[in-house]
Amino acid sequence: MKNDLKHISKFMSLVLRHQPEKIGLQLDENGWTTTEELISKLNAHGITTDFSVIELVVATNDKKRFSFNESKTKIRANQGHSIDIELNLAPVTPPDILYHGTTSRFLESILKTGLQKQNRQHVHLSADETTAKAVGSRHGKPVILTVKAQEMVNDGRIFFLSENTVWLTDEVPVQYIILPANE
Numbered sequence: 001m002k003n004d005l006k007h008i009s010k011f012m013s014l015v016l017r018h019q020p021e022k023i024g025l026q027l028d029e030n031g032w033t034t035t036e037e038l039i040s041k042l043n044a045h046g047i048t049t050d051f052s053v054i055e056l057v058v059a060t061n062d063k064k065r066f067s068f069n070e071s072k073t074k075i076r077a078n079q080g081h082s083i084d085i086e087l088n089l090a091p092v093t094p095p096d097i098l099y100h101g102t103t104s105r106f107l108e109s110i111l112k113t114g115l116q117k118q119n120r121q122h123v124h125l126s127a128d129e130t131t132a133k134a135v136g137s138r139h140g141k142p143v144i145l146t147v148k149a150q151e152m153v154n155d156g157r158i159f160f161l162s163e164n165t166v167w168l169t170d171e172v173p174v175q176y177i178i179l180p181a182n183e
């Protein structure tokens with residue numbers, strides 16, 4: 001079904017993180033747009049929706065990908081952007097260890113240059129292995145890397161925690177990465 005919640009949510013990820021211009025949407029420097037503009041541009045693009053549907057998408061999205069401002073007049077994606085926006089997150093001290101789910105075909109390159117943000121604005125890390133496994137599975141057979149987050153902090157590196165509890169950092173150089181025993 002073209003206009004079911006999942007379809008709307010995926011399309012919202014696309015326009016709020018990657019291609020706002022696809023429907024002529026304006027995002028401010030912090031990634032916000034007005035809820036009203038999002039709804040009208042979605043409708044103009046053939047995605048029939050209204051405030052109550054968007055509210056339901058924000059509330060029920062499996063990864064809490066979107067947030068409203070307090071008055072729900074503005075909306076943005078919590079993380080995962082490829083366009084250049086400033087989320088204005090405050091640095092947060094991470095747990096000693098974080099995890100990154102990837103897949104075996106990327107390992108050779110990761111071991112050369114460390115984890116790089118690729119098309120996104122940050123490297124994404126998880127506090128638990130289950131989440132990392134799910135993230136890695138999107139690319140192929142998952143490989144879970146252990147990241148020495150505490151050591152990175154000791155060396156002056158900064159971490160952020162997105163609204164939906166994804167850990168974000170600029171890059172993870174090779175010396176902070178531990179491979180699983182079988183790789």
Ligand code: HQG
Pocket residue numbers: 063065080101102103106107109110111113114115116117118119120123124135136138139166
């Ligand atoms: C890999 C989803 C070669 C990296 C998830 C990953 C996450 C390298 C891929 C969020 C590399 C990038 C982000 C290097 C990193 N050489 N490959 N030096 N450094 N890579 O999708 O972390 O559903 O941009 O291991 O839940 O997989 O969109 O990043 O495999 O939170 O909300 O390059 O996306 O959230 O892939 O996933 P991605 P990711 P959403």
